[in-house]
Amino acid sequence: MMYCGNFEKNLEKCNCSYPGCPKKGKCCECIAYHRERGELPACYFTDEEEKTWNRSIEYFMTRRR
Template structure:
């Protein structure tokens, strides 16, 4: 999918998953993670994001800290 904002989005994207085909294409990323009951990397602080645990439970744990 072509995204006119991809380059701009990449500057803010903190996803550390190598080879992610959705990196910088936020609408696809959101749809993908939502369909798996997850949240995308941008919802997590960098340390928590690097665990690749995108679960809602992990998100809530990072916010309690």
Template sequence: MDCVSKNLKGCTCTYTSCSRRGKCCECVAYHRSKGEIPGCFFTKEGEATWDRSIRNFIKDRGK
């Protein structure tokens, strides 16, 4: 099994048409360039908001 296939098994991103799904390095670099946190860092409820802001991450993980 290749790396992308392994990563997809644990990928919690709800944006299914994303070209970076399973490509964690690309995903992190993309979101970092936007001042965002990747969806896989959020809880399931936090990811469902599609708000990848640092403020929302702190709110989500501070529960």
């Protein structure tokens, strides 16, 4: 795992509510993880939407119509 110089600043803005997420505050790891799965990270969603843990692009698009 590499060092992230923005880790503390990222944590202040990260709205991921998944308990114990090892990628919380590590944006590059989070984006890569969700991209591999055809998903978006929590920061693309409102706090209310994020709590569903549905990270699908389809869910994101239906919420913006």
